[in-house]
Amino acid sequence: MAKSDTIPNAVIGRLSLYLRQLEALLAASRGTVSSKELGAMLGQSDAQVRKDLAYFGQFGQAGVGYGVEDLVQSIRRILGTDRTWNVLLVGAGNLGRALVSYRGFLRKGFSLNAVVDADPNKVGELIDSARGIRVQAMEEMGAAVREHHITLAILAVPVSATQEVADQVVAAGIKGVLNFAPTALQLPDSVPLTAVDLSVSLEQLSFQLSSDA
Amino acid sequence: MAKSDTIPNAVIGRLSLYLRQLEALLAASRGTVSSKELGAMLGQSDAQVRKDLAYFGQFGQAGVGYGVEDLVQSIRRILGTDRTWNVLLVGAGNLGRALVSYRGFLRKGFSLNAVVDADPNKVGELIDSARGIRVQAMEEMGAAVREHHITLAILAVPVSATQEVADQVVAAGIKGVLNFAPTALQLPDSVPLTAVDLSVSLEQLSFQLSSDA
Numbered sequence: 001m002a003k004s005d006t007i008p009n010a011v012i013g014r015l016s017l018y019l020r021q022l023e024a025l026l027a028a029s030r031g032t033v034s035s036k037e038l039g040a041m042l043g044q045s046d047a048q049v050r051k052d053l054a055y056f057g058q059f060g061q062a063g064v065g066y067g068v069e070d071l072v073q074s075i076r077r078i079l080g081t082d083r084t085w086n087v088l089l090v091g092a093g094n095l096g097r098a099l100v101s102y103r104g105f106l107r108k109g110f111s112l113n114a115v116v117d118a119d120p121n122k123v124g125e126l127i128d129s130a131r132g133i134r135v136q137a138m139e140e141m142g143a144a145v146r147e148h149h150i151t152l153a154i155l156a157v158p159v160s161a162t163q164e165v166a167d168q169v170v171a172a173g174i175k176g177v178l179n180f181a182p183t184a185l186q187l188p189d190s191v192p193l194t195a196v197d198l199s200v201s202l203e204q205l206s207f208q209l210s211s212d213a
Numbered sequence: 214m215a216k217s218d219t220i221p222n223a224v225i226g227r228l229s230l231y232l233r234q235l236e237a238l239l240a241a242s243r244g245t246v247s248s249k250e251l252g253a254m255l256g257q258s259d260a261q262v263r264k265d266l267a268y269f270g271q272f273g274q275a276g277v278g279y280g281v282e283d284l285v286q287s288i289r290r291i292l293g294t295d296r297t298w299n300v301l302l303v304g305a306g307n308l309g310r311a312l313v314s315y316r317g318f319l320r321k322g323f324s325l326n327a328v329v330d331a332d333p334n335k336v337g338e339l340i341d342s343a344r345g346i347r348v349q350a351m352e353e354m355g356a357a358v359r360e361h362h363i364t365l366a367i368l369a370v371p372v373s374a375t376q377e378v379a380d381q382v383v384a385a386g387i388k389g390v391l392n393f394a395p396t397a398l399q400l401p402d403s404v405p406l407t408a409v410d411l412s413v414s415l416e417q418l419s420f421q422l423s424s425d426a
Contacts, residue, residue: 007424009417010223010226012416012417012420013223013413013417015416015420016410016412016413016416016417017410017413019416020410078420078423079416079419079420079423080416080419080420080422080423080424081416081419085415085419085422087415093311094307094308094310094311094314095307095308095311095315097307097311098306098307098308098310098311099411101307102308102395102411109415109416109419110412110415110419151422152415152418152419152422175422176418176419176421176422177418178414178415178418182315192418192421192422194414194415194417194418194421196411196414197229197230197233198312198315198409199229199323200226200229200230201391201407201409202298202300202322202323202365202367202391202407203225203228203229203232203292203293203294203322204222204225204226204229204407205365205389205390205391205405205407206292206293206294206298206322206323206365206389207225207228207291207292207293208389208405208407209293209298209364209365209388209389209405210291210292210293211220211293
């Protein structure tokens with residue numbers, strides 16, 4: 001497989017969107033789909049679809065299109081979600097709670113296994129009754145990571161605490177970090193970091209409204 | 214200005230990132246920055262920076278770089294955040310509350326003016342004490358939109374309610390919608406829609422972990 005540093009992030013983002021659309025087609029029992037159809041569903045060209053997929057190999061057949069189920073499996077394999085990543089959530093505030101209950105967040109491929117918070121008043125609370133997960137203290141992080149073989153951490157903590165918490169999750173053996181706090185983090189090069197900046201979405205919207213006016 | 218349908222979304226997303234970085238440089242009293250420096254801060258090439266900005270005109274001077282303050286103002290004008298967009302939040306659950314308190318979310322250019330929720334138990338609650346905003350009933354949406362000249366709506370409601378709520382905000386006169394529910398919406402072509410799919414970020418992370426391994 002191509003190494004991640006040669007693939008633009010935007011391509012990976014579009015693979016996720018293709019996967020959503022293909023999963024919907026699979027649920028509707030569609031057998032094949034063309035790059036043109038798939039592109040049209042997402043408002044982009046068939047050439048872009050083919051170019052994005054070409055980073056990862058040869059998919060589909062000329063004149064027939066892609067086998068929906070095959071392509072779902074291939075993209076999951078590319079994205080690494082054909083296996084299950086165990087996830088630690090740090091922060092049981094409003095954002096953490098929203099993530100726990102957000103149906104679309106922990107899809108196939110991700111499993112929430114532990115939640116920790118620095119607030120003693122939250123420790124012990126049953127935050128995810130479906131999975132039977134109680135909030136644990138920060139000091140229990142290392143043990144939870146080892147016990148549940150957790151590789152990913154989601155940081156939903158205040159900006160002022162983010163770097164300290166990032167250092168703690170790395171020390172606890174976490175291999176990758178998803179940061180929701182609107183601040184830059186310093187992590188070892190060996191630990192991939194993805195940041196979610198929600199204001200980017202609002203700016204996309206204001207751009208569309210401004211330039212269409 | 215270039216029309217929005219000719220500019221890839223990814224370019225707009227990167228403009229937001231450039232703006233963050235430039236705002237940080239401005240706060241640190243930096244006068245100029247080169248495309249190489251700006252690119253390096255975001256892990257991308259100087260050619261990409263120049264190409265992205267070239268969609269919108271001519272910026273900076275060869276050998277000198279970009280004036281930080283000028284470029285901040287230019288990007289805000291491009292993104293439409295040199296004016297203030299008034300925002301309605303629909304949904305005062307965990308996600309809605311997280312958005313209200315999320316420091317990075319409503320930056321310069323966006324002002325939260327009203328919050329509505331379908332749950333009568335939430336109506337009247339002071340959800341944003343800093344701005345003195347109380348949760349209002351869904352029936353008050355139209356009046357709130359008119360009173361505060363609101364143009365953008367953020368939907369933080371359950372999937373099952375999202376389409377109905379989207380129809381309601383459009384009927385109330387909203388011009389653009391940011392949807393957090395993991396579901397596709399049908400809106401009139403005249404109403405831009407941006408969707409936030411949080412699982413995309415997790416998939417980026419698992420891709421990096423998978424392909425670096």
